[in-house]
Amino acid sequence: NAGVTQTPKFQVLKTGQSMTLQCAQDMNHEYMSWYRQDPGMGLRLIHYSVGAGITDQGEVPNGYNVSRSTTEDFPLRLLSAAPSQTSVYFCASSRDRDSYEQYFGPGTRLTVT
Amino acid sequence: SQELEQSPQSLIVQEGKNLTINCTSSKTLYGLYWYKQKYGEGLIFLMMLQKGGEEKSHEKITAKLDEKKQQSSLHITASQPSHAGIYLCGADEEIQGAQKLVFGQGTRLTINP
Numbered sequence: 461n462a463g464v465t466q467t468p469k470f471q472v473l474k475t476g477q478s479m480t481l482q483c484a485q486d487m488n489h490e491y492m493s494w495y496r497q498d499p500g501m502g503l504r505l506i507h508y509s510v511g512a513g514i515t516d517q518g519e520v521p522n523g524y525n526v527s528r529s530t531t532e533d534f535p536l537r538l539l540s541a542a543p544s545q546t547s548v549y550f551c552a553s554s555r556d557r558d559s560y561e562q563y564f565g566p567g568t569r570l571t572v573t
Numbered sequence: 574s575q576e577l578e579q580s581p582q583s584l585i586v587q588e589g590k591n592l593t594i595n596c597t598s599s600k601t602l603y604g605l606y607w608y609k610q611k612y613g614e615g616l617i618f619l620m621m622l623q624k625g626g627e628e629k630s631h632e633k634i635t636a637k638l639d640e641k642k643q644q645s646s647l648h649i650t651a652s653q654p655s656h657a658g659i660y661l662c663g664a665d666e667e668i669q670g671a672q673k674l675v676f677g678q679g680t681r682l683t684i685n686p
């Protein structure tokens with residue numbers, strides 16, 4: 461199993477540009493989530509999904525959209541990038557919403573200029 | 574919402590020395606997780622504690638949850654360069670029926686040879 465994969469690993473955007481961060485898992489996990497990590501602030505939950513077709517907002521959802529059309533994929537979209545979105549983004553998955561062991565992707569380092 | 578405070582924020586120790594990282598919660602912890610992150614990589618799940626007074630060990634890393642379930646400590650014995658990284662504690666928070674994790678701000682551990 462590849463586990464949780466994320467692409468790209470690095471990305472530089474200009475303010476106002478849009479892009480999609482890709483996340484995929486091959487473990488048939490129901491629960492997937494997106495976090496951002498900023499210095500001194502730890503991980504903060506952006507959006508999560510408890511299954512295909514179901515998504516919900518986390519702690520810091522503004523400026524981000526998600527969809528979950530398949531169990532495997534959970535893309536994160538930035539519609540109009542802002543410098544405040546410069547961060548490292550992690551995608552995670554777990555077997556279901558009650559499972560405590562989450563598997564994390566390697567992260568995407570995003571810089572918005 | 575729950576807040577997790579980690580201390581220290583950074584730690585530099587000589588190889589072979591013991592060290593402890595603390596995680597304190599503003600609320601009773603019903604699930605406390607420890608993760609490790611190496612630069613450029615995703616998070617690696619270390620341990621999960623649920624019961625007051627619980628203690629778990631994995632190789633040279635021991636995690637404890639106090640009886641009141643509001644503080645956890647991570648202790649590394651005879652530290653090695655491979656222990657270097659950022660250690661994050663996380664806790665369960667259930668919002669609208671879905672499991673979410675909230676995280677501390679992380680402790681950066683450097684091991685000097």
